[in-house]
Amino acid sequence: MKAEKLIAERGAAWEHLEKIVDRAIKSGPKAVDSGDLNEAIHLYREISADLAVLRTSQADPKLIDRINRLLSRAHGVLYRGQGPKKEWSLLQFYRVTFPRLFRQTWKCTLASFLCSALFYCMAYQVVQDRPDIAADILGGMDSEFKGHKEAGDIQDRFRAISSPVLSSAVTTNNIKVALNAFALGITFGIGTIYILIFNGTMLGGIAGAFAHSGIEGVFWATVLPHGALELSAIVVAGGAGLVMGFALWCPGRRTRIRALREDAIKAVQIALGLIPAFIVAGFMEGFITPSEVIPQSVKVAVGVALALGFWAHLFIGGLDRSESADAASVKVASFS
Incomplete structure (x- = not known):
């Protein structure tokens, strides 16, 4: 050469x-x-x-x-x-390594978000225009929500289950969804995209069904306390899966095996970094969402604040002076 x-x-x-x-x-x-x-x-x-x-x-x-x-x-x-x-140390990992890895792969997370958002919007609009096919999209889930006119109506379903049991079940399920979104990146990202499409479609379909009934506010008042953080973490997990998928599709000068091995290390660390977010989201859904003591507005505010804090940490956590300088200007390589 x-x-x-x-x-x-x-x-x-x-x-x-x-x-x-x-x-x-x-x-x-x-x-x-x-x-x-x-x-x-x-x-x-x-x-x-x-x-x-x-x-x-x-x-x-x-x-x-x-x-x-x-x-x-x-x-x-x-x-x-x-x-x-x-x-x-765990502190060093979550404080510095995790957010830096996210920033190195943020384009994959953006792709994950856009994929989910696109199918959310499509399902939402389809259910608005054709409410008769809501059952086809949601697999019959729409019937479970009929008759709910207040946030408390839905929350009664949560209260019927012991909070520790619900929190544990929700956390386990969310981690399972995120793990699937991440691990299926090995299928050249196709499996990851399927998970993102499925989640976006289900969320959009349910929101559309509530909106068609004139109670969309009830849906979001119930979902946001735990869902803002939960959905954010699932999007990032999908991004981690796409990191592996992209490595297989576009390995560059590397062999596919080498590209997968190197980028999978980053993806695994990103996936592990999401565990605390899912634990917090599970706690919110198990203990805060069904609470009769905490005002609904406070629940929503706390949920949104947690999600904003999560994203703020990803974008500025572990930022050092050299990284800040790189963000301000792009240096041209001087090896010539």
């Missing part, structure tokens, strides 16, 4: 490793989380191979020297104890 082609294809990877190493040296061990550390180790091995290619292709000696110095600094950080060490 000619040096010019290697520079064009690998320059971004060289610069990325340099950023991680610089952050580790300047800010200390805590500036680099376990996800970045694993990525740095992988980049170190790849760039070592790049250096060998540069040497055999008679590249610019200054470039060879620069890459050599980069690898020397990276080696000091990764293998000689001069830099960050692995931090596997």
